[in-house]
Amino acid sequence: MMRIGSAGPVLAVILAACGAQAASTPHGEASDAHGAAAAHGAPAHGDAHAQPAAAHGASASPAAHGDAAHWSYNDQAAWGHNADACSAGVEQSPVNLSSAAPVAEVPDLNPRYLPLEGAFVNNGHTLQFAPAANTSMLTIGADAYNLVQFHFHSPAEHTLDRRAYPVELHFVHRNSAGQLAVVGVFIEEGAENPALAALLAAKPQAEGDANASHVTLDPAALLPGDRTYFAYAGSLTTPPCSQGVRWNVLRTPIQASPEQVAALREALGASSRHVQALNQRTVLLGL
Numbered sequence: 001m002m003r004i005g006s007a008g009p010v011l012a013v014i015l016a017a018c019g020a021q022a023a024s025t026p027h028g029e030a031s032d033a034h035g036a037a038a039a040h041g042a043p044a045h046g047d048a049h050a051q052p053a054a055a056h057g058a059s060a061s062p063a064a065h066g067d068a069a070h071w072s073y074n075d076q077a078a079w080g081h082n083a084d085a086c087s088a089g090v091e092q093s094p095v096n097l098s099s100a101a102p103v104a105e106v107p108d109l110n111p112r113y114l115p116l117e118g119a120f121v122n123n124g125h126t127l128q129f130a131p132a133a134n135t136s137m138l139t140i141g142a143d144a145y146n147l148v149q150f151h152f153h154s155p156a157e158h159t160l161d162r163r164a165y166p167v168e169l170h171f172v173h174r175n176s177a178g179q180l181a182v183v184g185v186f187i188e189e190g191a192e193n194p195a196l197a198a199l200l201a202a203k204p205q206a207e208g209d210a211n212a213s214h215v216t217l218d219p220a221a222l223l224p225g226d227r228t229y230f231a232y233a234g235s236l237t238t239p240p241c242s243q244g245v246r247w248n249v250l251r252t253p254i255q256a257s258p259e260q261v262a263a264l265r266e267a268l269g270a271s272s273r274h275v276q277a278l279n280q281r282t283v284l285l286g287l
Contacts, residue, residue, distance in 0.1 A: 071239045073125070073270050079239050086241035092276035093234030093247060094157035097283060101230060106286030107141025109227045109248055111171070111183065113220040121212035122204040125238065126151040126271055127264075129199070129215065136219060138173045138181060140248065145173030145181045150219065154268040156186055157237050158230075158249050159275055165253055166261050168272070169222060180236075181246040185223060187264075190255030195221035200263050226252040232283040237273040251285070 071079055080087025118131040128151035136147040149172050156168035167187035174180050187196075195217060202213035228251045235243040256264070 073272070076274055079241065084240075085235065085243055086239055089235055089241055089243050090277075090279045091233055091235060091243045091281060092241060093237050093245065094159075094273060094275055095232065095234065095278050095281075095283065096159045096162055096275050097230045097249060099161050099285075101283050101285040104231075104284040104286055106229075106231050106284060107143070108139075109183070109229050109250075109286070110139045111220065111223060112137050112139065113147065113218065113223075115216065115218040117214065117216045119209070119212040120199060120202050120204060120215045121209055122207045122267070124207045126153065127199075127203065127267055129217075129219075138171070138183065140181060140246070143175065143181075145175045145179075147219070148172050148174050150222075152264060152268055153237075153272045154265045154270070155272055157272040157275075158184055158186075160186070160251075167256070167264050167268075169254075171219070179244065179246070181248065183223075183229075184247065184249035186250070186253035187256050187261065188253040189258050189261050192257040193222075193255060193260060195219075196256050196260050196264075200260060203263075203267055222254060224250055224252040224254050226250070228252065229286050230283050231286055232281055234281075 085092070113136040116131045116133065116135055118129050120127065120129045128149055130149040131147060134146045134148075138145045138147065151170055151172070153168045153170065154166060156165040158168060165186040165188050169185040169187060171183040171185070172180065173182070198217055199215065202215045204211045204213055230247075230249045230251065232247050233243075234245050234247045235241050236245060
């Protein structure tokens with residue numbers, strides 16, 4: 001494997017890209033949680049793709065996967081008809097990650113999550129948790145982002161060596177400039193997970209804000225101890241697929257019991273975007 005010292009020029013390019021477009025679209029992925037903050041979209045309910053103002057030119061918004069009335073995971077080929085980035089963007093997410101990715105000294109990924117209260121909602125595309133107050137944050141080196149929301153996808157959107165984990169969790173963050181940074185966490189079958197148990201116990205039985213559950217939890221309990229991560233410049237994974245999102249996908253998965261994984265998959269249904277072409281981008285593995 002190639003080692004790139006001190007983050008190196010490749011990482012500098014990645015960070016520059018993820019900064020230049022992220023502040024532009026308030027309803028990008030942000031709209032869908034991957035849309036931006038909300039789900040990757042608007043802060044409150046997107047995806048978890050809410051509408052994050054992503055970095056790659058569009059200020060992706062963390063709202064939740066955009067408007068359920070306008071797109072479906074069952075017809076992803078149609079996304080480009082309403083959102084140019086979905087079909088024409090060259091830095092789209094998710095992507096396949098490789099265990100043979102170049103190793104680099106990247107900025108430390110430091111989630112400073114505190115126990116918090118918030119709304120757990122089924123927005124029609126995902127299960128999303130939106131904190132009531134911005135008391136948790138993520139720092140990547142000297143860059144700080146507030147936690148806007150987190151949501152789930154099944155199966156996992158990113159693949160690792162072409163393998164898809166059963167579930168992927170996305171923590172969507174936004175900085176003061178409106179740029180988005182997402183932390184992806186794979187979930188595999190194993191031991192029961194107490195934090196997921198609490199969420200599943202409060203799982204909304206129907207779509208819509210009116211059916212949201214009030215939940216108190218510690219999001220740090222949904223992270224693995226190993227902070228080794230894949231870093232790359234990408235986009236929201238739901239329409240409008242805004243680019244400029246700073247992606248940080250943790251290499252080590254967390255575990256959930258087979259029953260918990262089954263419950264999540266049943267609640268989420270098919271809720272993942274197809275893997276996108278890497279094109280000219282470089283994915284780095286930060287140790």
